[in-house]
Amino acid sequence: MKMAIRLTAILFSVMIAATASAADKPHSIPLDIGKGGKCVEEPMEMRKIHMNLLKHQRDETMHKGIRGQKHSLADCVECHAGKETNNVLGSDKAFCQGCHTYAAVKLDCFECHTSKRKVPAEARK
Amino acid sequence: MNQANLDNKTNADPKTNLDRREFLTKSSIGLAGLAIAPGMITNKVRWGMLIDNNQCETGCNDCVTACNTENGLAPATKPTDAQWIRKVQLRDTLTDRVSSLPMMCQHCEHPPCVDVCPTQASFKRADGIVLVDKHICIGCRYCVMACPYQARSFVHEVLTDQKTEVPRGKGTVESCTLCVHRVDKGETTACAEACSKAGHNAILFGDLNDPESAIAKRIRSVASTQIRADLGLNTGVRYEGI
Amino acid sequence: MSSTSFSRNESRYFYALAALGLFIVFLGYLGMHQMEEHGHIVSGMNNQIVWGLPHVFAIFMIVAASGVLNIGSIGTVFGQAPYKIRTPLAAIIAVGLLAGGLAVLMLDLGRPDRIIIAATYFNPTSVFAWNIFLYSGFFGLAVVYLWTSMEKRMYVWSKPVGLAMFAWRVILTSGTGLIFAFLVVRQAYASALLPPMFIVLSFAWGMAVFLLVQAAMFAWNNKILDPAILKRMKNLLGLFVISSLYLVAAYHMTNLYFAKQTGFELFILRDGGIYPMMFWGGYILIGSLIPAALIYTPGLGGTKSVVTASALVVFGSFALLYVFIIGGQAYPLSIFPGYEVSSSFGDGQIAKYIPSLPEALLGFGGLAIAYLITLIGTRVFNTMPHDAAVVAAKNDA
Numbered sequence: 185m186k187m188a189i190r191l192t193a194i195l196f197s198v199m200i201a202a203t204a205s206a207a208d209k210p211h212s213i214p215l216d217i218g219k220g221g222k223c224v225e226e227p228m229e230m231r232k233i234h235m236n237l238l239k240h241q242r243d244e245t246m247h248k249g250i251r252g253q254k255h256s257l258a259d260c261v262e263c264h265a266g267k268e269t270n271n272v273l274g275s276d277k278a279f280c281q282g283c284h285t286y287a288a289v290k291l292d293c294f295e296c297h298t299s300k301r302k303v304p305a306e307a308r309k
Numbered sequence: 310m311n312q313a314n315l316d317n318k319t320n321a322d323p324k325t326n327l328d329r330r331e332f333l334t335k336s337s338i339g340l341a342g343l344a345i346a347p348g349m350i351t352n353k354v355r356w357g358m359l360i361d362n363n364q365c366e367t368g369c370n371d372c373v374t375a376c377n378t379e380n381g382l383a384p385a386t387k388p389t390d391a392q393w394i395r396k397v398q399l400r401d402t403l404t405d406r407v408s409s410l411p412m413m414c415q416h417c418e419h420p421p422c423v424d425v426c427p428t429q430a431s432f433k434r435a436d437g438i439v440l441v442d443k444h445i446c447i448g449c450r451y452c453v454m455a456c457p458y459q460a461r462s463f464v465h466e467v468l469t470d471q472k473t474e475v476p477r478g479k480g481t482v483e484s485c486t487l488c489v490h491r492v493d494k495g496e497t498t499a500c501a502e503a504c505s506k507a508g509h510n511a512i513l514f515g516d517l518n519d520p521e522s523a524i525a526k527r528i529r530s531v532a533s534t535q536i537r538a539d540l541g542l543n544t545g546v547r548y549e550g551i
Numbered sequence: 552m553s554s555t556s557f558s559r560n561e562s563r564y565f566y567a568l569a570a571l572g573l574f575i576v577f578l579g580y581l582g583m584h585q586m587e588e589h590g591h592i593v594s595g596m597n598n599q600i601v602w603g604l605p606h607v608f609a610i611f612m613i614v615a616a617s618g619v620l621n622i623g624s625i626g627t628v629f630g631q632a633p634y635k636i637r638t639p640l641a642a643i644i645a646v647g648l649l650a651g652g653l654a655v656l657m658l659d660l661g662r663p664d665r666i667i668i669a670a671t672y673f674n675p676t677s678v679f680a681w682n683i684f685l686y687s688g689f690f691g692l693a694v695v696y697l698w699t700s701m702e703k704r705m706y707v708w709s710k711p712v713g714l715a716m717f718a719w720r721v722i723l724t725s726g727t728g729l730i731f732a733f734l735v736v737r738q739a740y741a742s743a744l745l746p747p748m749f750i751v752l753s754f755a756w757g758m759a760v761f762l763l764v765q766a767a768m769f770a771w772n773n774k775i776l777d778p779a780i781l782k783r784m785k786n787l788l789g790l791f792v793i794s795s796l797y798l799v800a801a802y803h804m805t806n807l808y809f810a811k812q813t814g815f816e817l818f819i820l821r822d823g824g825i826y827p828m829m830f831w832g833g834y835i836l837i838g839s840l841i842p843a844a845l846i847y848t849p850g851l852g853g854t855k856s857v858v859t860a861s862a863l864v865v866f867g868s869f870a871l872l873y874v875f876i877i878g879g880q881a882y883p884l885s886i887f888p889g890y891e892v893s894s895s896f897g898d899g900q901i902a903k904y905i906p907s908l909p910e911a912l913l914g915f916g917g918l919a920i921a922y923l924i925t926l927i928g929t930r931v932f933n934t935m936p937h938d939a940a941v942v943a944a945k946n947d948a
Binding site for chain 3: 399425428466479482
């Protein structure tokens with residue numbers, strides 16, 4: 185019995201420690217975010233609902249032919265592809281892949297969509 | 310606490326809605342002035358093509374090459390490779406006349422692929438363009454079985470280096486999109502453009518519903534036919550000279 | 552001695568059989584993983600033959616699943632006592648076969664990870680979409696059927712549930728036939744005869760599978776099937792095999808009668824190489840005539856003959872489905888009637904198809920799922936047909 189209490193105590197303390205350290209550094213992954221800052225929406229909002237915005241836009245474009253709206257995946261890639269790699273995938277520093285790997289969420293967009301910037305950053309300057 | 314705030318924001322999202330409304334208003338105003346308003350499709354338009362078998366040169370493959378370049382397809386070498394447009398060599402078994410024509414998705418008014426698709430991934434846009442919504446295609450290939458024109462391909466391999474405007478990927482079905490990304494910008498299809506450039510002018514793209522369009526005028530004055538017209542699918546692509 | 556009490560040896564035997572099944576399921580997983588990882592390029596399928604070996608396995612299992620339950624229907628709907636006590640066994644085999652068939656069908660999809668979309672987006676005009684509904688209903692109903700046929704308090708419900716199951720089966724197998732029958736542009740498939748043909752085929756295939764499983768169970772329990780019951784069941788199998796032959800013949804005859812289908816029929820029955828060979832040799836001779844002879848020849852028709860006949864019927868069903876599904880696609884579409892055509896995309900040419908290892912493994916993996924479910928089901932539930940009471944009752948009368 186004593187043993188069980190002791191073990192539970194240890195378990196809890198480890199859990200609290202783990203949670204605390206996670207809270208200390210919420211964005212601990214170094215990402216190459218291409219052009220940073222506020223883009224189409226506030227960053228906090230984008231982190232939470234970018235998938236909804238993209239899904240909405242995808243159906244509009246696919247079925248109604250509405251193109252050039254601001255929540256387009258192509259524009260995400262255009263701005264946020266890595267400065268060197270011109271890619272939102274390819275490494276755990278890449279904008280999309282880095283965060284999705286960290287959050288362990290399956291990323292299905294780039295099975296079909298290109299993950300590369302259309303015009304390389306150097307050429308645009 | 311923080312979490313709750315964020316959720317509130319998500320639900321409200323007044324900004325996006327406003328933008329969208331603004332956009333719709335703007336573009337419908339635009340529609341009044343423009344025959345083709347990019348960004349808004351309507352069933353008043355029916356996109357189609359007229360292919361002149363007499364002008365189509367046997368041996369010329371420019372439309373196929375242009376399609377591959379435009380849509381990021383590798384030239385087909387295996388039976389597993391996708392082909393959105395192909396040149397078909399014809400020999401009339403009674404008269405021995407030899408000719409050739411390009412064959413692609415015929416953009417039917419009553420497309421069998423749309424009827425059979427279990428998930429509604431195959432669909433027809435208001436303006437008559439038949440597409441595959443690859444977001445909901447599960448890759449069952451029933452549409453490939455149902456298409457009378459062998460127009461659909463299944464992506465058998467992992468793809469990389471797709472074009473930005475033309476997403477394509479393993480495990481889904483695809484076919485000619487009538488260059489929808491160009492049409493939405495008010496441009497013509499890549500195959501029609503290449504055919505004109507080659508000097509054959511065998512492919513005429515346009516709005517079948519607009520009585521003033523070149524294609525509508527031509528099908529009014531010249532005999533043209535639909536392939537497998539017996540099926541009653543009312544194809545958007547028509548042929549003359551066969 | 553009860554058939555449900557197993558000795559230690561029997562137990563060991565069971566685990567060995569289960570391990571064998573699991574091993575084949577694992578092989579199937581490997582095959583599926585290859586196809587999932589690399590795409591269908593590792594299968595023999597291509598843009599002309601879009602449905603291949605996995606579909607042969609899947610459609611066999613789905614059709615046979617419906618057919619196995621025919622045993623139950625004869626018992627509960629038509630009141631034949633020897634069949635009624637076989638309902639639980641039939642229900643378990645049916646659930647197993649359907650599970651195996653659907654597993655193969657789903658894992659062969661280009662995007663099996665998205666299978667949930669098949670439930671969230673529904674196209675009412677698609678026969679495929681109807682079938683998704685029919686298959687799930689079949690599962691549910693088969694489980695209820697099993698319950699009403701095993702639980703004494705539920706016996707009163709066995710007739711209405713059996714009737715519902717019977718109707719559901721007929722619709723489901725028609726649906727499977729309609730998947731093909733609605734493909735109006737494919738010469739091999741556009742035939743109103745396909746739904747009834749599939750229904751009769753399902754009777755034969757289901758009966759054959761049932762007789763195989765039953766023979767294995769009796770051998771395992773050192774029991775001998777009552778000769779009168781064996782005779783009834785084998786005669787029924789014979790009848791179904793001959794009826795199948797009739798419908799397959801009618802299907803080909805009607806095709807031959809339509810002038811524009813003649814080319815296809817000559818291909819599939821005479822000129823098509825592997826396909827006529829499999830049709831005449833595999834389905835007609837090995838899968839129909841020899842089983843019929845084994846069943847009806849005087850002096851034959853014992854347990855061994857019936858088991859052999861059943862196995863040959865199953866073999867013949869695979870041959871027939873291979874010819875039907877793959878041969879049917881190999882013959883080119885008639886896009887330009889009256890013209891000789893050629894292109895880079897197979898126009899006017901017979902398409903080639905060579906099955907690959909991964910897709911074969913996937914198919915066998917599905918069979919192994921059906922086998923495992925049957926094996927475990929027959930051990931967990933008391934499905935052994937106890938004929939003594941039925942035979943005794945008959946002798947008394």
